[in-house]
Amino acid sequence: MKILVVDDEAKTARFLRKGLREAGFVVDVAGDGEEAIHLAGELPFDLIVLDVMIPKADGWQVLVTLRGHGIETPILLLTAKDAVADRVKGFELGADDYLVKPFAFSELLARVKSLLKRSPVRQQEKLRVADLEIDLVRHRAVRSGHRVDLTAKEFVLLTFLVRRASEVLSRTMIAEEVWDMNFDSDTNVVDVNVRRLRSKVDDPFPRKLIKTVRGVGYVINGEDM
């Protein structure tokens, strides 16, 4: 998978390249709009991470030019402005997703992954992590053969974690996905809910599946830390 990162901030570009490479992607970096247009026209990328405030041609221009040339590569916009109007403008011009600086790298990674596998996902009936099994049809979670009694929201939360198993999910992403809360204040609420989920899913068992990643969020996986 090949990703083009467009950002004129050297440090930002560097950590994006490093992080994305370590996540298994091939990364090219463009420092300005013209270079971005040139590279995207020459090479086949699977995704473009595009900063809006870049020299020579800004992100909007790059976006319009690429879409004008019939290049339909998914584009993730990065911007320092969180204005709704900007967000709407981005989507109208053909961007696929939008992230406001400062952002959590884990969130960028999660969005990149979800953009790359946006192709139709086969509807699974059962999800599994280690000895935890989720039956989506019957709305049931079973661990080591014991049924785990969950509320509706807890079930949605667990399903979200398991679907994105091994991906670190930020509190904001969880709040957005599970409760449809599109703001990142008072993320303590997510902590409380995860704690309650843990008390049912992990507490009775010696092996803990839900892990806290300090400063980032939560992840569910079968590996031992």
Next chain:
Amino acid sequence: MPKTSWSLAFRLTAWYTIASLLLLLASTGTLYWALVANLERDATLFLADKVHVITTLLRERPNDWDGLKEEIQLESAARRYNQFYMRLLDAHGNTLLETLQMSLVLPAASFERLSKGATQIKSTRASLYQATEVIAPVGGTQGVNWKIQIAVSLAQQQQVLARYRQWLWAILSASFILCPLVGYQIARRGIRPVRYVAETAKRIGSSTLNERIQSEGYPIELADLALTFNAMLDRLKESFERLTRFSADLAHELRTPVNNIRGEIEVALARSRTTHEYREVLVSNLEETVRLSELIGSLLFLARTESPGTHIKREVVSMSELLESVRDYYEGPADQAGVALAVSAPHGLQAMLDRSLIQRALGNLVSNALAHTPSGGRIDLSAGQSSAGVEICVSDSGCGIPQESLPRLFDRFYRVDQARSQQQSGGFGLGLSIVRGIMLLHGGQVQIVSELGKGTRVTLLSQAFEPPFESPAEGLSDKNVILA
């Protein structure tokens, strides 16, 4: 073309001067005209009087030649002032009698002008006379008509008028010089208070915002201006203080995390450490930067709510659904805190608003309520139709807010309990500012009613909440209806 702007004093002076000169000119002109008319009338009456005497003499006593001589020759010759000449002509135009030397001064021919309608004639020495010519029947005898020519000197009158004109010119020229001078002084006196106001205004800078203009002793218009100006200064001072406080608070909020990051890194780099120790430092730094990011996010959000160009995305939102979504989100923490969280909204009540913004506002309010309500308490989320539009209420049975804190509640970084550090409360003290910002974006307002020890009730009100279509007011949903 730039419009030239003259000083107020100059303009006032110019207007005064023009107005008073015009008035002066009009009044002196009128007086002069009246004088001229008066003098002319005097002369006319004098002539009429003389004519009357002579015609009476001729009619009554045509043979009294001495009497005529006395009247015509001697009386006029004896006069030094108001000198007049008289001549008696027979039907053929021969002079019968005339004032001494009259033929030298005013020959009979000089009266010819009168037949052309003039009332004044000139003598051989070119001085002006008012004259008249009258046909007088002699002794009542039919057919015998003599002619009387009579003229009175206007020299004296003209002298009077000439002197009068001199005075007029003197007065006018003096006024022409004095009016602007006096006018300017008056204008200066008149606008002195304005100048004083301006000087005070000039003196006031960011550090002397305490100075005020004294509003006593001014004319009403300026007292009003001074009061308005002072009120503006009050507002300026208040926002200035707010801004100063805000900068100081902001610096403080930034200093803590930055200080932590810097210190931890410096200590970590002082000697070599295990991977685990480095990891600990990085993770701790990450937590601090996350906090910083949140702070920046909140401040940017606030800045946006205050910029006039910000638009919100309104959509039709069902009130009960909105409140339930917030309840769902906070149910866990409320449960853990032992606080009951209940929703009540009329079934079918809808409003046009920005869903995620209002969710955020309500989230902040519920989060505050949770932090200040002890176990066993309750929080009620309710929506209803008010006269203005729709109102949403978040009320708790918590500890309440002290009276003196109410005015500052919406200030950024203000925390009622200053001793409660940000680590304990988890917030920056921006929550209510954000709530107010969101309501401003909706064209609405926030109302807080609180009683110490009893609880707090926050109401979001907005005219812009008007429901897009009629919603049935009856049938309150019976579930979760709890009235405190």
